[in-house]
Amino acid sequence: MRVVAHCPKCDAGLPVSAAEAPESIKCGRCGHVLSLAFTESLRRDAKVDNCPVCGGADFYIRKDFDPKVGLTVVIVGALISAVFYWYGEDLVAYSILAAAALIDLIVYGRLGDVTVCYRCHSEFRGKYERTATYFDLHTADVLEQEYERKIGRR
Numbered sequence: 295m296r297v298v299a300h301c302p303k304c305d306a307g308l309p310v311s312a313a314e315a316p317e318s319i320k321c322g323r324c325g326h327v328l329s330l331a332f333t334e335s336l337r338r339d340a341k342v343d344n345c346p347v348c349g350g351a352d353f354y355i356r357k358d359f360d361p362k363v364g365l366t367v368v369i370v371g372a373l374i375s376a377v378f379y380w381y382g383e384d385l386v387a388y389s390i391l392a393a394a395a396l397i398d399l400i401v402y403g404r405l406g407d408v409t410v411c412y413r414c415h416s417e418f419r420g421k422y423e424r425t426a427t428y429f430d431l432h433t434a435d436v437l438e439q440e441y442e443r444k445i446g447r448r
């Protein structure tokens with residue numbers, strides 16, 4: 295399992311391998327040392343039970359989507375289609391546009407889910423069993439405030 299921990303001081307994303315389970319990592323941006331507590335399930339990539347950064351047990355799932363990839367497909371499709379349009383091949387031009395939109399949908403549908411910690415926003419990627427539910431705004435509000443008080447942001 296690959297984990298991206300977020301530095302409580304400066305929010306930098308810090309990649310960690312759960313299999314190696316380091317006891318702490320140092321933030322590359324601000325030098326803050328983060329102590330980590332990996333559970334056995336995290337180490338074995340079985341499931342996300344407790345967050346190694348904040349110890350919380352509340353997570354949500356979201357699509358692991360990189361908007362840049364989707365946008366590139368659409369832009370490239372539009373450019374190719376413009377060339378055909380220029381040569382009067384309207385039908386071909388529209389087909390290419392439609393194909394680009396379709397590829398975009400397929401790419402989006404095939405993306406894996408990533409589990410995110412409600413409190414500290416650590417991200418967990420791996421083959422583990424997905425047990426978390428989708429994002430809930432109310433839960434996020436309550437838990438984020440609790441965490442930010444704990445790390446002294448409020």
Ligand SMILES: [Zn+2]
Pocket residue numbers: 301302303304305306321322323324325326
């Ligand atoms: Zn930092």
Ligand SMILES: [Zn+2]
Pocket residue numbers: 345346347348349350411412413414415416
């Ligand atoms: Zn956390």
